Amino acid sequence: MRYTKLQSFALVILRITIGWHFLYEGGVKILNPNWTAKSYLLDSGGFLKGFFEFIAENQMLLSISDAANALGLALIGLSLVIGLFTRFSSLAAIFLLFLYYLSHPAFPGIQYLFPSDGSYFLINKTLVEIFALSVIYAFPTSNIFGIQRLMKNNNSFLA
Amino acid sequence: MAQENQENNSKKISRRDILAGLAALPIVGVIGYGLLKNKSETEKRNSSLLGEIKPEIQNGIPPIIEGKTLRIGIIGSGGRGGYLMKSMGFVNPDKIDEYTEKGKTDKYWVKFLEDFRAQDNLNIKITAICDIFDKNAEKAIEAGANLHRNGKGSKMGDIPKRYTTYKELIASPDVDAVVIATPDHWHVPVALEAARNGKHVYCEKPLSWSVAETYEIRKTVKETGIVFQLGHQGRQTESYNVARSLIKQDVIGKISLIEVCTNRNDPNGAWVYDIAPEANEKTIDWKQFIGQAPWHDFNLERFFRWRCWWDYSTGLSGDLFTHEFDALNQILDLGIPNSAMASGGIYFYKDGRTVPDVLNMAMEYTDRDLSLLYSATLASEKNRGKVIMGHDAYLELSDTLIVSVDPQSTRYKDKLKQGIVEPFKPIYSYVPGQGAVDAITSPTEKYFAGRGLLYTYRDGKAVDTTHLHLREWINCIRAGNGAQPSCNIDQAFQEAMTAHMGTISYKEGRRTYWDKEKEVIV
Numbered sequence: 001m002r003y004t005k006l007q008s009f010a011l012v013i014l015r016i017t018i019g020w021h022f023l024y025e026g027g028v029k030i031l032n033p034n035w036t037a038k039s040y041l042l043d044s045g046g047f048l049k050g051f052f053e054f055i056a057e058n059q060m061l062l063s064i065s066d067a068a069n070a071l072g073l074a075l076i077g078l079s080l081v082i083g084l085f086t087r088f089s090s091l092a093a094i095f096l097l098f099l100y101y102l103s104h105p106a107f108p109g110i111q112y113l114f115p116s117d118g119s120y121f122l123i124n125k126t127l128v129e130i131f132a133l134s135v136i137y138a139f140p141t142s143n144i145f146g147i148q149r150l151m152k153n154n155n156s157f158l159a
Numbered sequence: 160m161a162q163e164n165q166e167n168n169s170k171k172i173s174r175r176d177i178l179a180g181l182a183a184l185p186i187v188g189v190i191g192y193g194l195l196k197n198k199s200e201t202e203k204r205n206s207s208l209l210g211e212i213k214p215e216i217q218n219g220i221p222p223i224i225e226g227k228t229l230r231i232g233i234i235g236s237g238g239r240g241g242y243l244m245k246s247m248g249f250v251n252p253d254k255i256d257e258y259t260e261k262g263k264t265d266k267y268w269v270k271f272l273e274d275f276r277a278q279d280n281l282n283i284k285i286t287a288i289c290d291i292f293d294k295n296a297e298k299a300i301e302a303g304a305n306l307h308r309n310g311k312g313s314k315m316g317d318i319p320k321r322y323t324t325y326k327e328l329i330a331s332p333d334v335d336a337v338v339i340a341t342p343d344h345w346h347v348p349v350a351l352e353a354a355r356n357g358k359h360v361y362c363e364k365p366l367s368w369s370v371a372e373t374y375e376i377r378k379t380v381k382e383t384g385i386v387f388q389l390g391h392q393g394r395q396t397e398s399y400n401v402a403r404s405l406i407k408q409d410v411i412g413k414i415s416l417i418e419v420c421t422n423r424n425d426p427n428g429a430w431v432y433d434i435a436p437e438a439n440e441k442t443i444d445w446k447q448f449i450g451q452a453p454w455h456d457f458n459l460e461r462f463f464r465w466r467c468w469w470d471y472s473t474g475l476s477g478d479l480f481t482h483e484f485d486a487l488n489q490i491l492d493l494g495i496p497n498s499a500m501a502s503g504g505i506y507f508y509k510d511g512r513t514v515p516d517v518l519n520m521a522m523e524y525t526d527r528d529l530s531l532l533y534s535a536t537l538a539s540e541k542n543r544g545k546v547i548m549g550h551d552a553y554l555e556l557s558d559t560l561i562v563s564v565d566p567q568s569t570r571y572k573d574k575l576k577q578g579i580v581e582p583f584k585p586i587y588s589y590v591p592g593q594g595a596v597d598a599i600t601s602p603t604e605k606y607f608a609g610r611g612l613l614y615t616y617r618d619g620k621a622v623d624t625t626h627l628h629l630r631e632w633i634n635c636i637r638a639g640n641g642a643q644p645s646c647n648i649d650q651a652f653q654e655a656m657t658a659h660m661g662t663i664s665y666k667e668g669r670r671t672y673w674d675k676e677k678e679v680i681v
């Protein structure tokens with residue numbers, strides 16, 4: 001795939017800023033031993049409310065979900081920033097964000113304890129970030145700007 | 160202009176490739192810096208403040224002392240009596256079926272039943288029931304027999320015996336201890352009879368209905384040496400214990416004012432309870448209900464909504480202020496105030512009641528240089544919390560505890576200047592059930608605390624405070640070493656006298672004083 005300079009610049013910036021967001025979120029959670037998603041999960045809404053509450057109330061599932069979440073965020077973020085395996089990590093990121101969306105969907109009529117930073121109807125920032133990640137997946141850039149450029153065996157899926 | 164990418168692979172890695180390949184690494188460095196900065200800021204705050212604050216957090220639930228099965232008699236098995244039985248592990252099988260049915264559509268009840276069945280077995284038996292309303296007595300008998308906590312048709316334990324008078328119940332050789340959950344005007348007469356017969360007493364709050372009987376019960380409990388616990392289950396609330404330890408360490412500075420409130424806004428909260436259809440002169444022993452109260456002809460409202468009449472009740476001061484008072488007495492050893500002044504009125508519930516539905520009381524503790532303000536309404540649910548105001552910080556209490564800094568604090572002056580602490584922001588928060596203490600209250604905790612989604616926790620496990628309170632009483636009885644539980648007769652005496660000072664002030668429209676030497680209200 002060939003991009004114009006402007007196109008590559010825009011795509012790389014998009015990839016790195018999303019990566020930045022993930023890496024910092026994951027890092028903060030890893031560095032805080034008391035962090036847990038329990039209250040966030042208990043505040044879930046929508047048709048999967050029961051599922052998320054079940055995780056929150058089961059100590060083992062919660063510990064696994066907390067660890068996977070924090071580590072997942074950080075690794076996805078690192079991958080997107082340094083440009084290695086970005087297609088794989090953008091899919092993983094979409095999966096993770098989709099879970100967040102399902103836990104707190106912007107459906108009309110659902111009230112959450114946490115105040116929202118804006119007004120949303122179906123589409124919220126999580127969903128926008130999901131679609132931004134689909135762009136990262138569809139237009140890989142780690143061959144242009146990223147560690148992948150230094151690797152000999154380029155695998156278009158991993159790139 | 161086109162960029163090269165995949166075609167590059169076969170080529171040698173150029174300097175340009177290395178540059179473009181590794182250019183993002185410094186960004187990782189920047190994010191890493193941000194993370195470390197965030198961590199060190201948090202740690203700086205935590206260590207500079209929490210280093211000085213050493214909260215005492217209770218570890219776990221005291222084990223049940225082994226011994227003979229204790230035989231309990233229930234005197235008064237209406238609403239509160241039923242709840243106390245539940246906290247001891249006994250619920251009517253019909254109720255279990257009802258909760259199971261409700262659980263099919265509302266998960267709350269599934270959890271409720273799970274928690275109830277998981278509640279420790281106190282190694283007790285309900286052997287006797289006394290209630291002057293047939294329906295209450297019958298329901299309680301079924302509950303008392305429900306040893307295995309199951310629904311109707313399942314295996315039951317021994318059936319408790321019904322007594323029509325409390326004196327007969329107390330005289331029974333099958334009763335070691337009694338739980339009193341009668342209307343207020345019956346607390347002391349029943350407790351006195353029990354103590355004189357060597358039966359241990361768990362008595363609902365407030366201790367007494369009149370001033371005179373308060374001295375008598377204190378004297379009798381002490382002379383007989385029975386184990387006495389007043390039913391302020393707030394004694395078991397973890398955040399109160401933590402608050403006590405913080406104040407001992409002078410975390411909030413000189414306390415000058417304490418504000419506590421009651422806010423309710425529904426008929427149930429205003430004591431307008433349902434009248435049972437089975438109730439009539441045949442099913443209620445009205446004469447016994449009246450007891451030491453002035454005579455009044457049979458009246459169902461007075462029987463079921465007795466809290467609305469001074470004849471049987473102690474009003475807002477005895478019924479609800481005492482909860483607040485006992486919490487503060489536990490935290491601060493307040494004792495009886497030097498003076499009390501109360502005002503209020505019947506402003507919303509014009510239903511013939513004689514007790515006020517709005518009450519404001521100011522109590523002075525001149526020895527401690529502080530004022531205690533109580534303000535209550537039964538017609539607004541705006542929650543105003545419990546606040547202990549110190550010169551350096553203020554402590555807000557509910558199931559959680561939050562200490563926030565006063566901008567004019569002397570103790571935290573330097574820290575305020577250095578920006579380590581911010582005015583009006585929490586420097587310490589305690590949320591039961593959360594792993595560690597943290598200087599910074601996250602919005603999550605605040606929201607959850609505010610919505611009442613937190614319970615009293617021990618070792619991170621939600622527990623019923625009433626169960627813990629009864630358990631403490633039962634453990635003291637079994638220990639048999641003369642030890643009294645936390646809300647003992649001295650604490651109960653202080654609670655009752657303080658409440659009476661407020662009530663007398665309201666009724667007589669004057670300030671009341673406590674003569675410390677003579678122990679009288681003047």
